[in-house]
Amino acid sequence: MKTFEKIKELYPYQFAGKNIGLSIANGWLPEFARLCKDIDNLLGENNRGFHWVQLKEKFGSARYYWAMNNVNAPQIVDLIKPDGVATFKSKPKAKASDKELVEELNNMISEASERTMDTCIVCGENGKPDNLDYYTLVLCIEHKRARHAGEALDIWPSSEDDQ
Numbered sequence: 188m189k190t191f192e193k194i195k196e197l198y199p200y201q202f203a204g205k206n207i208g209l210s211i212a213n214g215w216l217p218e219f220a221r222l223c224k225d226i227d228n229l230l231g232e233n234n235r236g237f238h239w240v241q242l243k244e245k246f247g248s249a250r251y252y253w254a255m256n257n258v259n260a261p262q263i264v265d266l267i268k269p270d271g272v273a274t275f276k277s278k279p280k281a282k283a284s285d286k287e288l289v290e291e292l293n294n295m296i297s298e299a300s301e302r303t304m305d306t307c308i309v310c311g312e313n314g315k316p317d318n319l320d321y322y323t324l325v326l327c328i329e330h331k332r333a334r335h336a337g338e339a340l341d342i343w344p345s346s347e348d349d350q
């Protein structure tokens with residue numbers, strides 16, 4: 188699996204800035220590749236310093252944090268309650284000339300992140316949140332069976348493929 192490396196080669200500027208960790212699960216890579224392409228199309232020639240700050244999994248879904256010149260990127264706050272997690276997201280702030288573009292960009296990224304809530308983290312098939320030992324993963328039927336049978340799940344691209 189070298190998909191993540193291919194994405195970096197196609198859109199190097201999206202991975203050029205400072206980041207605090209970029210990891211995309213195997214099952215979410217195809218969707219993430221589409222997202223990077225859509226962002227590239229939207230930005231056009233002037234990428235405005237857009238880059239990923241952090242890509243990770245949290246509470247079963249993907250979290251995509253980004254930054255761009257002259258934009259206050261949205262903040263994400265999780266409240267952990269007895270009946271689950273409530274997530275709040277602020278709107279990005281941008282100068283007037285970039286406002287519409289930044290809004291569209293933000294919506295694209297939010298929607299892509301939301302789609303991972305029903306996408307198996309291992310294989311990308313339709314999945315549902317599965318709780319085990321207080322840890323939620325979105326899994327298809329087959330990978331849910333594998334998880335509960337104690338089999339190892341191939342979630343993250345291995346480090347040697349990721350070089």
Ligand SMILES: [Zn+2]
Pocket residue numbers: 307308309310311312326327328329330
């Ligand atoms: Zn699966």
